[in-house]
Amino acid sequence: MTTTASNPSQTAPATGVPRKRSRATPAQRRNLFWGLVFTSPGIIGLLWFTAYPVLASIYYSFTSATMVRSPKWIGFTNYAALMKDPTWWQSLYNTFYYVVLSVPIGIVVALILALLLNLNIRGKSIYRVIFYLPAIVPLVASAVVWLYVFNPQFGVFNTILGWFGITGPGWLADPLWAMPAIIIFSTWGAGNLMIILLAGLQDVPQDLHDQAKVDGAGALRRFRHVSLPFLSPHLLFALVTGLIAGFQFFTPIFVLSNGTGGPAGSTTVSGLYLFQNAFQFFKVGYASAIAWVLFIIVALATLLVFRLVGRRVYYAGS
Amino acid sequence: MAVATSTGTAGVRAPNWWLKLVEKIVTHAALIVLSVMFLIPFFWMVSGSLKTGEDLNAFPVVWFPDTLTLENYVAGLQVFPFGRYLFNTLIICVFSMIGAVLSSSFVAYGLSRIEWRWRTPLFVILLSTLMVPFYVTMVPLFTMFRGLGWTNTYLPLIVPHFFGVPFFIFLLRQFFLSIPREMSESARLDGANELVIYWRIILPLAKPALAAVALFQFLASWNDLLGPLIYLSDADSYTLSLGLTFFRGEYATQFGPLMAASTVVVIPVIVVFFFAQRTFIQGITLTGVKG
Numbered sequence: 001m002t003t004t005a006s007n008p009s010q011t012a013p014a015t016g017v018p019r020k021r022s023r024a025t026p027a028q029r030r031n032l033f034w035g036l037v038f039t040s041p042g043i044i045g046l047l048w049f050t051a052y053p054v055l056a057s058i059y060y061s062f063t064s065a066t067m068v069r070s071p072k073w074i075g076f077t078n079y080a081a082l083m084k085d086p087t088w089w090q091s092l093y094n095t096f097y098y099v100v101l102s103v104p105i106g107i108v109v110a111l112i113l114a115l116l117l118n119l120n121i122r123g124k125s126i127y128r129v130i131f132y133l134p135a136i137v138p139l140v141a142s143a144v145v146w147l148y149v150f151n152p153q154f155g156v157f158n159t160i161l162g163w164f165g166i167t168g169p170g171w172l173a174d175p176l177w178a179m180p181a182i183i184i185f186s187t188w189g190a191g192n193l194m195i196i197l198l199a200g201l202q203d204v205p206q207d208l209h210d211q212a213k214v215d216g217a218g219a220l221r222r223f224r225h226v227s228l229p230f231l232s233p234h235l236l237f238a239l240v241t242g243l244i245a246g247f248q249f250f251t252p253i254f255v256l257s258n259g260t261g262g263p264a265g266s267t268t269v270s271g272l273y274l275f276q277n278a279f280q281f282f283k284v285g286y287a288s289a290i291a292w293v294l295f296i297i298v299a300l301a302t303l304l305v306f307r308l309v310g311r312r313v314y315y316a317g318s
Numbered sequence: 319m320a321v322a323t324s325t326g327t328a329g330v331r332a333p334n335w336w337l338k339l340v341e342k343i344v345t346h347a348a349l350i351v352l353s354v355m356f357l358i359p360f361f362w363m364v365s366g367s368l369k370t371g372e373d374l375n376a377f378p379v380v381w382f383p384d385t386l387t388l389e390n391y392v393a394g395l396q397v398f399p400f401g402r403y404l405f406n407t408l409i410i411c412v413f414s415m416i417g418a419v420l421s422s423s424f425v426a427y428g429l430s431r432i433e434w435r436w437r438t439p440l441f442v443i444l445l446s447t448l449m450v451p452f453y454v455t456m457v458p459l460f461t462m463f464r465g466l467g468w469t470n471t472y473l474p475l476i477v478p479h480f481f482g483v484p485f486f487i488f489l490l491r492q493f494f495l496s497i498p499r500e501m502s503e504s505a506r507l508d509g510a511n512e513l514v515i516y517w518r519i520i521l522p523l524a525k526p527a528l529a530a531v532a533l534f535q536f537l538a539s540w541n542d543l544l545g546p547l548i549y550l551s552d553a554d555s556y557t558l559s560l561g562l563t564f565f566r567g568e569y570a571t572q573f574g575p576l577m578a579a580s581t582v583v584v585i586p587v588i589v590v591f592f593f594a595q596r597t598f599i600q601g602i603t604l605t606g607v608k609g
Contacts, residue, residue, distance in 0.1 A: 031434040034512040038428025039440055041421045045481025049459065050447045056458035067461075116349055121342065123349075129595065130353045133360070136591050136598070138541045140559040141580040144566050145363040148573045156362045159379045188356065195599055248451055251543045258567055271453060278457050279548060291454045298451065 060288035067282035078289035088290065090265050091273040092297075094179065098269060099246035102183045107238050110193035111231075115223070117194070118201040128198075135191030143255035146185045147172065172256055175266035182267060185252060193238050200234035201227060229314040236313050239305055247298045250275065270294050363584070366577035367391065374574050391582075394575035398565045400558075400582050407557040410475050410546075411539040417479035418486055418535040419528055425482040426490035427516045431502060441491065447484050452544070460548055474549045475542070479535065486531045493527040494520060529597045540587065558583050 024032065036043075061078055063071035082088050113131050117124055134142060149157050150171040158168030169177040204227050212222045250271035253261065261268030261276070270290065278287035366374060370387050373380040429441045463474040501523070502515045510518070521528065546560040556564070562579055569576050591598060 028434070031432050032436075035428050035432045035434030035437055038432065038512070038516070039425050039437075041480065042425035042428075042444055042482035042484075042487060043440070045421075045478065046444060046447060049478050049481065050450055050455065053455035053458035053462070054450060056462075057454050060457065113352065116345060116352075119345055121345055121349070127349050127353060128599075129592075130356055132598075133588065133591070134356060136537065137584050137587055138559055138562075140541075140543050140562050141583040142359070144562060144576055144580045145359050145584075147566070148366055148577060149359050149362055151573070154375055154377055154379055156358060156379060160358075188359065244451070248453060254543065254547075255563055255566060258570065259563075274453055275544075278460070284457055284461065287457055291451075291457070295451055295454055299449075 057288045057291060060285050061292050063285045065284040065288075067284060071285065074285070078286050079293070081286065082289055082293060087265065087268065088273060091261075091268045091270045094266065094268055095247060095249070095270045095294075097179055098183065098249055099243060101180075102186045103239065103242040103246050105183065105187050106190050106193060106242060107235065109187050110190040110197055110238070111235075113190065113194045114197035114201055115227075117198055128195075131194055132191035135189045139189075139251045140255050142189075143185065143252045146181075146188075147256065150181050173263060175264040178257070178263055178266045182252060182256060185256070186249075193242075196238065197231065197234055200231045204230040232313040233315060236305075236309055239309065240302055243301055243305060244298060247271075247294060247301070360584075363577050363580055366573055367581045369574060371574060390574035390578035394565075394578040395582075397568065397575070398561060398579045398582075400579070402554065403556055403558045403561045404586075406472075406555060407540060407559075410472050410557060411536050413472070413476045414479040414539045415532050415535045417476060418483045419532050421480050421482045422486035422531060423490050423521060423524065423528060424516070426487045426494055427512075427520060429487065430491045430494040431497075431515070431520065432512065444482075444484050445488055448488070456544075456548070463549065469549055470552050470555060471549075472555070475539070475545050483535070486534070489531060490524065490527055493524055497523055526597070526600060529594075530600055533594060533597055537587075 060071060062073060062075060064074045064077070065071035117128055117131075149155050152158055152168065152170045152173060155171075157171065161168040171177050171181040208226050209222060212226050217225070248271050249269055253267050253269055253272050254275070257263075257267045257272075259272075261272045271294075274287050274290045274294070277283045277290060365381070365383065367390050368386045368388070369380065369383045370385055370389070373383040373385075425444075429437050429444075459474070460469075463469055466473075468474050468477075497520065501519055505515050505519055541559065542557075543559045543563065546557045547563070550556055550560060553561075553564075562583055565579055566576060
């Protein structure tokens with residue numbers, strides 16, 4: 001190491017080979033120029049809308065900043081206060097409750113829809129549109145509609161349950177059932193995921209399927225041993241993006257609970273509590289601390305998923 | 319295979335045929351039940367918007383009202399200025415769409431069609447910003463835009479899209495990489511500079527990907543609630559989503575006008591979707607792990 005480090009200046013001229021980091025050729029310089037020109041909006045955007053706010057957010061989280069008071073350094077006080085804040089713990093519990101249920105349920109429903117649509121049947125494109133429709137409708141509008149669907153007295157949901165002899169709960173008015181109601185609502189929007197899984201299913205080689213059929217494998221075994229491996233990258237993608245989106249869940253909660261996270265705080269998720277602190281209580285420093293703890297949790301959860309599931313993913317190419 | 323078919327006579331084939339029919343019936347039944355479940359909220363929304371106050375609050379539930387009325391639309395649209403909110407929303411959608419398509423394709427060109435020293439590190443950095451969640455940057459961005467005097471304008475909702483959207487940059491870069499090199503080489507020999515190649519050769523070839531990006535951005539702006547909620551305080555400047563949220567607060571239990579307003583917000587999206595279905599699906603698939 002030490003010899004090579006001291007060498008280049010001597011060896012390069014001796015062997016007559018130009019130094020590695022010689023002056024750029026005109027073509028290289030031209031490419032560098034154009035490369036910078038084309039990427040300059042991206043570089044400015046990166047600094048302006050990501051790098052600066054991220055650094056500012058870290059700084060804020062250690063200050064007593066509010067919307068009107070300029071930041072004053074207070075160390076870990078915000079983080080310590082979080083640990084003693086029962087509403088924050090509840091918001092964390094609600095967030096996990098939502099993520100742990102809604103992500104797997106959403107994936108299973110999307111998978112069932114995709115498998116059905118992958119069969120060779122008539123009217124496929126109509127079904128596909130129907131299942132996809134909820135995913136493209138503005139979230140605010142559909143959330144408002146579900147208010148009416150979930151209405152305990154004259155809503156359609158409990159009426160249908162009534163046909164099966166089930167007395168439906170108060171849903172959004174009941175602290176016990178408000179979160180399940182929101183999870184049902186989210187599952188209704190599984191269309192995006194369905195399309196991605198459908199695309200994955202269509203990549204499964206047909207001859208592999210046929211071969212398994214000839215070998216006498218039933219539909220379930222064919223799914224388990226032929227389709228599933230090909231689908232595994234898509235499922236991992238669904239799991240990771242679902243996790244990240246789930247922890248950031250905000251809009252439907254805001255609409256369905258009218259911005260309160262009620263009843264009785266049963267739907268106050270982290271995203272909503274963060275919003276309330278920043279824009280209703282104007283506690284910028286505290287809100288930033290919430291954001292960073294949430295971010296660390298999401299990062300750890302994602303890492304965990306990659307650790308646990310990532311290895312079992314099969315990539316057709318490799 | 320050959321053995322099975324030659325020994326199998328009609329007697330063997332028949333149950334197979336029946337099995338297939340049963341399979342088909344079961345699949346269709348499942349799909350129809352699921353479709354109905356997915357469509358009920360839409361039906362409920364439209365029928366609710368056309369019901370009289372009596373039918374809205376009837377128990378048991380009225381599925382198909384005898385008398386249809388437009389009074390919910392009249393009442394709703396008096397408080398919910400649909401035209402104005404639509405106009406506001408379209409301004410944000412169109413400008414952020416133009417910004418996102420132009421800037422993201424521009425940056426993606428620099429990251430895929432030009433070979434220069436920093437392109438890979440820069441791409442990795444840009445890609446890693448995808449992992450930075452919005453809630454982390456939300457508060458500083460707000461204080462910054464407030465400092466610039468941009469609150470209660472559409473600038474915070476539009477301007478950032480003119481500086482490259484990382485996700486779209488990623489998507490378009492993958493697409494640009496799949497365009498053969500020779501396409502730009504021959505133009506380069508003819509003396510065209512990079513701007514000309516970008517505008518005249520690459521963009522026209524990338525139309526499907528650009529359309530997908532445009533639709534994504536349009537829809538994202540159309541559906542966005544948090545952005546307008548933070549930045550817009552003057553009721554005249556509200557977007558459809560934001561207006562509907564406040565409208566919902568005022569009409570917490572009056573479902574008629576609420577359903578009328580949601581119908582009016584939902585229908586345009588459904589219409590756009592029917593016309594641009596292919597691009598939608600293509601965009602979604604492009605987004606998947608295929609890239």
